[in-house]
Amino acid sequence: MRRRRQAVPLDRDATGRYLPLLVAIMVYLAALALAGAMVASKLADRWDSGLSGALTVQLPAAGPAATEGGEGDPVAQQVVALLRDTPGVTAVERLDTRDIAALLEPWLGDAGLTADLPLPGLIAVTVDADQPPDLNALRRAVLAVAPGSLVDDHQRWLGHLLDLTWAIEAMAIVVVALVVLAAAIMVAFVTRMGLAAHEQAIEVLHLIGAQDSYVARQFQSHALSLGLRGGLIGLLCALPTLYLGRHLLQRIDSGLLPEMQLLPIEWSLLVLLPVASALVAMMTARITVLRTLARMP
Amino acid sequence: MPFSIQASAKGNPSLVRFEDVALRYGTGPEILKHISLQFDPGSYHFLVGASGAGKSSLLRMMYLAQHPSAGRVTLFGRDVTELSRPETALLRRRIGVVFQDFRLLDHLTARENVALPLQISGQAHGRSDKDVEELLTWVGLADHMDALPPTLSGGQQQRVAIARAVIGRPNLLLADEPTGNLDDRMAVRLLYLFEELNKIGTTVVIATHNESLVDRFPHPVTRLSVGAIAPSGEMAKTPAAGPGANPATAKSAAAVAGRESP
Numbered sequence: 001m002r003r004r005r006q007a008v009p010l011d012r013d014a015t016g017r018y019l020p021l022l023v024a025i026m027v028y029l030a031a032l033a034l035a036g037a038m039v040a041s042k043l044a045d046r047w048d049s050g051l052s053g054a055l056t057v058q059l060p061a062a063g064p065a066a067t068e069g070g071e072g073d074p075v076a077q078q079v080v081a082l083l084r085d086t087p088g089v090t091a092v093e094r095l096d097t098r099d100i101a102a103l104l105e106p107w108l109g110d111a112g113l114t115a116d117l118p119l120p121g122l123i124a125v126t127v128d129a130d131q132p133p134d135l136n137a138l139r140r141a142v143l144a145v146a147p148g149s150l151v152d153d154h155q156r157w158l159g160h161l162l163d164l165t166w167a168i169e170a171m172a173i174v175v176v177a178l179v180v181l182a183a184a185i186m187v188a189f190v191t192r193m194g195l196a197a198h199e200q201a202i203e204v205l206h207l208i209g210a211q212d213s214y215v216a217r218q219f220q221s222h223a224l225s226l227g228l229r230g231g232l233i234g235l236l237c238a239l240p241t242l243y244l245g246r247h248l249l250q251r252i253d254s255g256l257l258p259e260m261q262l263l264p265i266e267w268s269l270l271v272l273l274p275v276a277s278a279l280v281a282m283m284t285a286r287i288t289v290l291r292t293l294a295r296m297p
Numbered sequence: 298m299p300f301s302i303q304a305s306a307k308g309n310p311s312l313v314r315f316e317d318v319a320l321r322y323g324t325g326p327e328i329l330k331h332i333s334l335q336f337d338p339g340s341y342h343f344l345v346g347a348s349g350a351g352k353s354s355l356l357r358m359m360y361l362a363q364h365p366s367a368g369r370v371t372l373f374g375r376d377v378t379e380l381s382r383p384e385t386a387l388l389r390r391r392i393g394v395v396f397q398d399f400r401l402l403d404h405l406t407a408r409e410n411v412a413l414p415l416q417i418s419g420q421a422h423g424r425s426d427k428d429v430e431e432l433l434t435w436v437g438l439a440d441h442m443d444a445l446p447p448t449l450s451g452g453q454q455q456r457v458a459i460a461r462a463v464i465g466r467p468n469l470l471l472a473d474e475p476t477g478n479l480d481d482r483m484a485v486r487l488l489y490l491f492e493e494l495n496k497i498g499t500t501v502v503i504a505t506h507n508e509s510l511v512d513r514f515p516h517p518v519t520r521l522s523v524g525a526i527a528p529s530g531e532m533a534k535t536p537a538a539g540p541g542a543n544p545a546t547a548k549s550a551a552a553v554a555g556r557e558s559p
Contacts, residue, residue: 005404005405005409007402007405007413007416007417009402009404012404200400201402204400204402205413205417206386206389207360207361207362207389207394207396207400208389208390208394208413208414208417208461209386209387209389209390209414209417209418209465210386210417211382211383211386212382212383212386214417293382294382297364
């Protein structure tokens with residue numbers, strides 16, 4: 001069957017040719033921003049769940065003799081025993097000198113630690129996240145046994161990091177919103193240009209009985225097609241960038257950073273971007289045409 | 298939903314009714330003044346006058362491209378100034394127009410141009426495709442159905458425009474110089490097509506300056522001169538006006554002089 005041509009020849013407009021390119025750039029930016037938000041969200045979840053169940057007890061640096069074996073430090077032993085007896089504590093691990101040296105190695109180097117360097121004692125405590133111990137009572141009890149010690153639940157540090165990731169997420173959402181707004185403004189502009197360029201054809205359509213919605217359909221189907229095309233191009237360009245980003249993050253090899261593996265639902269969100277761009281373009285074109293024509297006599 | 302013909306405020310079933318109508322574009326001079334006329338359903342009229350007499354402007358008001366600047370225009374029983382945009386569109390579907398400058402869409406083929414009113418009004422494809430082909434064949438364009446308007450001669454474009462105006466079997470057919478680019482043989486042939494449409498109930502109004510052509514048909518003539526209905530000659534072929542008079546009544550400006558516009 002013969003394919004019907006559009007009554008308004010929008011596919012011949014020069015302005016329409018640039019729209020997919022602009023939409024592609026917008027979708028590219030939106031894809032990066034969304035992926036960034038998703039990674040930030042994973043980061044926040046990981047730190048939150050990973051550190052909220054952990055405490056670190058820091059004992060004041062003892063003399064060289066005390067730090068040597070660990071086992072011989074009576075204060076440390078008392079603290080470990082106290083922690084093990086505390087309800088809500090699921091595991092207690094006392095870090096020995098070698099563990100602490102390993103933690104400090106990135107900063108001090110392997111030759112930096114000598115036996116006479118005073119090191120604080122560290123005890124890693126895992127608590128039941130559902131029924132955590134009363135932190136203030138625990139602090140008082142530990143201080144009674146080991147004055148000058150520190151019970152750190154990481155909340156201050158964690159709080160700042162979580163604030164940062166939330167800020168990244170919020171910025172990403174703002175970026176996506178701005179991208180949608182900019183795309184809509186562009187489509188509205190191109191639609192208005194189209195209305196002006198095809199004024200005579202539109203007048204003929206009106207005179208032979210076309211409703212405004214008929215004219216709007218011409219524009220919206222054109223915008224849908226351009227938006228979809230641009231969206232697909234933008235997404236295809238974003239994928240290699242995301243892959244590169246993931247590759248660079250993995251090279252950091254840090255326990256702080258999560259695996260930058262997006263879940264299927266997150267991938268679907270990214271894949272939906274071209275659909276979303278097409279729908280935004282279509283609705284913008286429709287609203288622009290209907291509002292412009294409604295103002296006509 | 299199709300538009301129903303309603304009786305006018307005075308119970309008059311006129312399809313087209315002008316009451317002391319004037320028209321000016323912007324702040325310019327009056328192009329038309331004191332126009333009062335009425336065309337009944339199923340009537341056939343010629344509107345004659347020299348170039349610039351206001352024929353096209355009068356037709357523009359009839360196909361709702363222009364509202365009067367004074368007076369009252371009633372189409373299908375409805376005051377045109379009271380129509381909403383959707384109502385205007387529905388009413389226009391009942392009016393076929395042959396524009397003086399054809400107004401074909403250059404990127405569409407002859408066939409697509411003619412099918413446009415059917416497409417706009419959402420009529421089924423299969424049947425309408427056949428109707429379009431039959432009509433184009435009838436107007437002598439069987440070999441040009443897939444031609445684009447710019448590749449057609451003036452006369453051929455005019456015939457496409459005529460086919461587009463009549464394809465939807467309008468209740469009111471308005472034609473502005475529909476034979477201007479046609480030889481006499483084709484002109485008469487098309488006027489007979491309009492006659493056929495008129496016989497099945499279409500009200501036909503033809504604006505032309507070709508009085509020799511008009512003389513071949515026994516239809517009433519309304520004569521325009523410098524923006525007004527000429528005080529004499531316009532009723533030359535019109536039967537005495539009266540209730541139910543057919544084909545038409547066309548009242549002169551003199552006959553309605555002094556009527557207050559609503």
